[in-house]
Amino acid sequence: MMGSGKTTVGKILSQALGYSFSDCDTLIEQEADGISVAEIFKLHGEGFFRDKETEVLRQLSLMRCVVVSTGGGAVVRNINWKYMQKGITVWLDVPLDALAQRISAVGTGSRPLLPNESGDIYSKTFMRLSSLFELRGESYANANARVSLENIAAKLGERDVSNLTPTVIAIEALEQIEVFLKEKEGHNEL
């Protein structure tokens, strides 16, 4: 989901693995002569943006040893999964209230799918994230590995997921990737 830490955690993962790092939204902006995702939505519409997103995922799927931070909505198109599944897919599962807190702290101006009006930003953002998650939850669950901040907090005896550092989350991601790879190896041996 948007704001879940894909860029922050993805960069740490790439350093730990000695891989390069790519961010889909940034690549789309670069290909659009530097105009922002929000402007692309405004000028050309969401369909145009989604086509660019699919093309960027196709290009990235040809690369090796790269950690990719996808756009939060990349899960909505089946064709994108064909490209994402060239690698290992990881879902950063962050409770919606924590997401709404993070996003409302920085504002929703750069996020075309979120409300950008005055008033209680936290509540409006939380409601919109909830309806997006309603539509997308099953798609996120297609990922090979799930990194649940609630599970990490429970393991560490933390009551609040907002105390979890990006490094702790990256370590959990590596552990969940290992679980996935071991299960895959087990299936291949059968």
Ligand SMILES: Nc1ncnc2c1ncn2[C@@H]1O[C@H](COP(=O)(O)OP(=O)(O)OP(=O)(O)O)[C@@H](O)[C@H]1O
């Ligand atoms: N573990 C964390 N604890 C607290 N804040 C975090 C954590 N990880 C990321 N953040 C903050 O949350 C915000 C979103 O993080 P980030 O940009 O990495 O998410 P993203 O999933 O890449 O978002 P986007 O949808 O914009 O691509 C940033 O302000 C970042 O500093």
Ligand SMILES: O=C(O)C1=C[C@@H](O)[C@@H](O)[C@H](O)C1
């Ligand atoms: O969740 C989404 O649909 C989006 C997330 C962002 O990363 C951007 O890709 C864009 O704002 C759309």
Ligand SMILES: [Mg+2]
């Ligand atoms: Mg990002």
